[in-house]
Amino acid sequence: MSLRALDVTDVHYVESLSPGGGRALLPPRAWYAASDAARLSLNGRWRFRLAAAADADDDAFAAPGYDTGGWDEVRVPGHWVLQGDGAFGGPIYTNHLYPFPVDPPRVPTENPTGDHLRVFDLPGDWPPAGDGEAVLRFDGVESCARVWLNGEELGHFKGSRLAHEFAVGPLLRARGNVLAVRVHQWSAGSYLEDQDQWWLPGIFRDVTLLHRPEGCVADFFVHAGYDHRTGEGTLRVDSEVPGRVMVAELGIDIATGDAVSLPVEPWTAETPRLYDGVLATAGERVPLRIGFRTVAVEDGLLRVNGRPLLFRGVNRHEFHPTNGRALDLETMRRDVVLMKRHHINAVRTSHYPPHPAFLDLCDELGLWVVDECDLETHGFVEQEWRDNPVDDDRWTPALLDRATRMVERDKNHPSVVVWSLGNECGTGRGLTAMAAAIRARDTSRPLHYEGDPDCRDTDLYSRMYASHAEVERIGRRLDGGTLKRRQLPFILCEYAHAMGNGPGGLADYQRLFDTYERCQGGFVWEWIDHALAHPAYGYAYGGDFGEELHDGNFVCDGLVFADRTPSPGLIEYKKAIEPVRIEGDAIEGTARITNRYDFADLRGLAFTWSYEVDGEPVATGTLAVPALDPGEWVEVKLPEPPAGAAGTAETRWTIRAVLADGTAWGPPGHVMAWAQLPVSGARLTSPATGARPVRSGALITLGPAVFDARSGALRSVGEVAVAGPRLDVWRAPTDNDNGASWQPDPRYGPLWRELGLHRMQHRLDAVELLDDALVVRTRVAPAAREVGFATAYRWTSDGTRLRLTVSVVPEGDWKVPLPRLGIRLGLPGAASGDGGPVPVRWFGGGPGEAYPDTATASAIGLWHSDVDALQTPYVRPQENGARADVRWAEVGGLRVEGEPPFWFTARRWTTEQLDAAGHLTDLAPGDTVWLNLDHRQQGIGSQSCGPGPLPQYQLHADEAEFTFTFAQLPR
Numbered sequence: 002m003s004l005r006a007l008d009v010t011d012v013h014y015v016e017s018l019s020p021g022g023g024r025a026l027l028p029p030r031a032w033y034a035a036s037d038a039a040r041l042s043l044n045g046r047w048r049f050r051l052a053a054a055a056d057a058d059d060d061a062f063a064a065p066g067y068d069t070g071g072w073d074e075v076r077v078p079g080h081w082v083l084q085g086d087g088a089f090g091g092p093i094y095t096n097h098l099y100p101f102p103v104d105p106p107r108v109p110t111e112n113p114t115g116d117h118l119r120v121f122d123l124p125g126d127w128p129p130a131g132d133g134e135a136v137l138r139f140d141g142v143e144s145c146a147r148v149w150l151n152g153e154e155l156g157h158f159k160g161s162r163l164a165h166e167f168a169v170g171p172l173l174r175a176r177g178n179v180l181a182v183r184v185h186q187w188s189a190g191s192y193l194e195d196q197d198q199w200w201l202p203g204i205f206r207d208v209t210l211l212h213r214p215e216g217c218v219a220d221f222f223v224h225a226g227y228d229h230r231t232g233e234g235t236l237r238v239d240s241e242v243p244g245r246v247m248v249a250e251l252g253i254d255i256a257t258g259d260a261v262s263l264p265v266e267p268w269t270a271e272t273p274r275l276y277d278g279v280l281a282t283a284g285e286r287v288p289l290r291i292g293f294r295t296v297a298v299e300d301g302l303l304r305v306n307g308r309p310l311l312f313r314g315v316n317r318h319e320f321h322p323t324n325g326r327a328l329d330l331e332t333m334r335r336d337v338v339l340m341k342r343h344h345i346n347a348v349r350t351s352h353y354p355p356h357p358a359f360l361d362l363c364d365e366l367g368l369w370v371v372d373e374c375d376l377e378t379h380g381f382v383e384q385e386w387r388d389n390p391v392d393d394d395r396w397t398p399a400l401l402d403r404a405t406r407m408v409e410r411d412k413n414h415p416s417v418v419v420w421s422l423g424n425e426c427g428t429g430r431g432l433t434a435m436a437a438a439i440r441a442r443d444t445s446r447p448l449h450y451e452g453d454p455d456c457r458d459t460d461l462y463s464r465m466y467a468s469h470a471e472v473e474r475i476g477r478r479l480d481g482g483t484l485k486r487r488q489l490p491f492i493l494c495e496y497a498h499a500m501g502n503g504p505g506g507l508a509d510y511q512r513l514f515d516t517y518e519r520c521q522g523g524f525v526w527e528w529i530d531h532a533l534a535h536p537a538y539g540y541a542y543g544g545d546f547g548e549e550l551h552d553g554n555f556v557c558d559g560l561v562f563a564d565r566t567p568s569p570g571l572i573e574y575k576k577a578i579e580p581v582r583i584e585g586d587a588i589e590g591t592a593r594i595t596n597r598y599d600f601a602d603l604r605g606l607a608f609t610w611s612y613e614v615d616g617e618p619v620a621t622g623t624l625a626v627p628a629l630d631p632g633e634w635v636e637v638k639l640p641e642p643p644a645g646a647a648g649t650a651e652t653r654w655t656i657r658a659v660l661a662d663g664t665a666w667g668p669p670g671h672v673m674a675w676a677q678l679p680v681s682g683a684r685l686t687s688p689a690t691g692a693r694p695v696r697s698g699a700l701i702t703l704g705p706a707v708f709d710a711r712s713g714a715l716r717s718v719g720e721v722a723v724a725g726p727r728l729d730v731w732r733a734p735t736d737n738d739n740g741a742s743w744q745p746d747p748r749y750g751p752l753w754r755e756l757g758l759h760r761m762q763h764r765l766d767a768v769e770l771l772d773d774a775l776v777v778r779t780r781v782a783p784a785a786r787e788v789g790f791a792t793a794y795r796w797t798s799d800g801t802r803l804r805l806t807v808s809v810v811p812e813g814d815w816k817v818p819l820p821r822l823g824i825r826l827g828l829p830g831a832a833s834g835d836g837g838p839v840p841v842r843w844f845g846g847g848p849g850e851a852y853p854d855t856a857t858a859s860a861i862g863l864w865h866s867d868v869d870a871l872q873t874p875y876v877r878p879q880e881n882g883a884r885a886d887v888r889w890a891e892v893g894g895l896r897v898e899g900e901p902p903f904w905f906t907a908r909r910w911t912t913e914q915l916d917a918a919g920h921l922t923d924l925a926p927g928d929t930v931w932l933n934l935d936h937r938q939q940g941i942g943s944q945s946c947g948p949g950p951l952p953q954y955q956l957h958a959d960e961a962e963f964t965f966t967f968a969q970l971p972r
């Protein structure tokens with residue numbers, strides 16, 4: 002007799018390869034949000050008991066009358082590990098490593114198992130027994146569930162992010178129904194769900210009881226194509242239960258299975274035209290939202306309605322900082338609205354089908370969707386893919402079940418234009434079987450899978466994190482590969498890793514997409530930081546819940562922060578993909594406007610100009626621009642510049658395209674594109690000379706400045722106390738500076754630290770009092786190395802202003818680019834006083850952060866903010882907050898002018914403190930404001946999972962000279 006026979010409960014299904022079963026489990030079908038049949042949401046508070054193992058508790062709890070008096074409660078939808086303040090275990094973050102021994106399909110004995118129980122009455126108007134049937138629908142449960150109703154077992158299932166329905170049969174009662182659900186964190190299914198995200202068990206999507214009237218709708222498939230040559234749409238709705246299809250607006254009233262063709266407005270992500278219809282069978286009326294469009298790969302290009310499209314996409318995981326993957330409708334809508342406002346036109350549902358309501362929103366507001374199956378077996382890479390479930394026939398039924406559940410659930414969404422087999426599964430026969438099954442069911446959408454280098458099973462050539470150079474080769478069709486692959490369109494299913502500060506190089510990718518028709522865009526990795534709210538850390542990442550195995554902050558790599566505020570990366574992406582290109586020639590007085598949409602004209606946009614003198618708008622107006630068709634451009638004349646606005650001032654035009662009227666996702670005036678056309682260039686600061694340095698005792702005075710006579714260090718400018726300034730080359734390495742451990746060298750963050758750039762020593766060589774200048778000579782170098790910088794600080798003054806020219810000559814063989822090159826100074830006490838904000842004003846790039854390869858969204862203007870607001874709250878603290886092209890800045894009573902323009906950061910902690918911090922809560926603001934005034938900065942790149950900064954954005958250790966002029970501001 003085996004030990005198993007002694008078990009109190011039978012949990013064989015947990016480790017079985019079967020996707021699910023039981024007497025009441027129904028085949029998958031189309032999902033729809035509403036119909037005229039009754040439905041009852043079972044979301045809410047459920048009784049909850051957590052056990053440490055799959056079979057630790059018996060299943061008597063499923064029987065009516067069981068006393069759950071001693072149980073806890075959880076919210077459904079929800080993850081139990083995010084409820085109960087840690088009493089129910091915690092979340093675990095791993096990228097690709099399985100957090101349990103790899104021995105498929107076995108899972109650990111320690112298998113947190115949540116028994117969920119909900120007692121419910123039927124509403125008074127629920128159809129009486131005998132009138133039809135009822136179905137219980139689970140939209141998402143991680144990772145394996147067994148279900149009982151009123152003591153009768155209905156079945157069990159796996160496939161966490163897929164819908165499962167059970168026929169309830171005659172079990173329902175008017176009152177006191179007992180729905181019992183046992184959920185196991187680990188199951189055989191976990192081997193198929195190794196996505197890079199938190200492991201979050203629970204019933205995390207809706208649970209619904211659906212009345213199924215006699216003669217109700219079962220499965221149905223809306224086929225709504227569009228022929229761009231004739232302008233006609235063709236509608237046919239295949240329905241398992243025959244009925245009629247009505248579209249009042251089009252005068253359609255046809256039988257299911259019949260086709261009708263007639264002129265329609267097509268659906269595109271840019272013009273999401275939906276027609277409301279109804280599918281009516283004898284027993285049910287289901288509202289339809291029909292979008293007519295045809296997707297095809299033709300002549301090597303992915304086309305919709307005959308036209309090639311360009312994905313300006315993001316990878317979207319479902320995430321909420323307190324609710325995990327349990328997303329409410331409002332949050333889903335917020336995602337779509339934010340994407341639309343930032344010109345994102347496509348979503349890859351990495352790496353599983355999203356809540357189906359999200360797809361309704363994509364239909365309604367317009368996003369192209371690559372719908373990805375809930376499948377990833379990435380952890381098998383650790384054993385050279387041995388035993389990979391996607392190449393093992395025993396697993397194929399589970400894979401087919403997942404593919405089928407995705408396609409059946411989501412097939413009626415016009416927004417879904419591509420099916421994706423999954424992510425990071427290596428290769429195998431199971432994927433081929435999935436592809437065949439999907440093609441057999443739906444011929445209207447191409448297939449995607451990135452891990453198929455020869456494109457045996459796919460219709461698109463897809464890569465992740467390819468460098469710019471490689472994308473260019475692919476664009477020029479010089480990348481080789483199989484004949485089939487060479488003939489396919491190319492997309493980057495992941496690129497531009499948005500971890501921490503970055504990604505850099507977005508605009509450079511966009512130029513390639515704009516240049517090579519084969520390159521049809523891509524999907525930035527990724528939409529949102531998966532940082533979980535945490536009582537001690539504010540926001541937490543891997544390891545913060547005491548996980549024994551984790552991947553740290555690799556989970557924080559989004560374009561929006563966990564609270565969905567846009568990070569600078571999103572602002573930069575918005576600029577790179579803006580739908581109108583504005584160029585021009587201020588001297589000629591013309592602007593050239595190009596429509597970069599794939600489908601929409603510019604009818605909805607209004608164009609404005611403003612004429613700015615030293616950053617201040619002095620005149621504004623509107624520009625008449627015709628409603629250009631996609632790809633068209635026009636040259637428009639700018640007005641005469643306002644008179645009398647020249648002189649030494651810096652002048653420019655700023656031209657904007659804005660939403661003329663509101664849309665479903667953006668208010669009137671929302672900026673859709675902009676450009677600045679400089680008229681007269683940056684003025685030069687007048688030299689500040691004439692004053693003579695005077696030594697008295699331990700001090701030297703020069704105009705408004707006082708220096709330490711021995712060290713030559715500046716002490717004050719007028720009444721403003723100053724610490725430093727000194728040459729500075731260090732920045733707290735960004736995630737992209739550090740690069741991922743598996744990334745090829747060079748990874749600059751670790752190289753910088755090895756070289757000692759974070760502990761430069763400043764040797765004083767001379768303090769020279771000249772007639773008209775104080776010159777301080779130093780050598781700046783790290784211990785143990787021979788490289789360094791001969792650095793001279795030359796100070797002059799005209800009596801009121803103080804001017805510093807820094808000359809830097811590298812010595813030795815500098816093999817790595819520098820993080821930054823500039824000076825750092827402190828303003829002691831600048832942040833004391835009433836503790837209120839420390840105001841900052843500057844004329845230069847803004848309003849947001851910028852680095853050399855993330856600077857296209859930085860606009861020259863007169864900006865104001867405060868020191869704390871200049872910080873970008875990356876979850877793991879790192880270099881951030883620089884403003885580009887700064888002509889002058891004012892902070893802490895000091896005005897600094899730069900020549901040439903400079904990079905500016907101000908913070909209430911030092912770079913060393915920033916570097917040492919693991920979480921934002923580690924940063925304690927002090928009284929001193931630390932300023933970095935940088936001549937140059939190293940680019941950002943995206944080496945945390947992709948290529949580093951392009952050569953043109955690297956800061957090489959070359960000779961340099963730069964000047965700052967300081968003055969005390971009037972009090």
Ligand code: IPT
Nearest residue numbers: 096197424425465466526558946
């Ligand atoms: C790639 C994964 O597909 C994605 O899920 C995520 O982990 C991303 O990387 C990094 O954040 S896989 C990587 C090894 C290229």
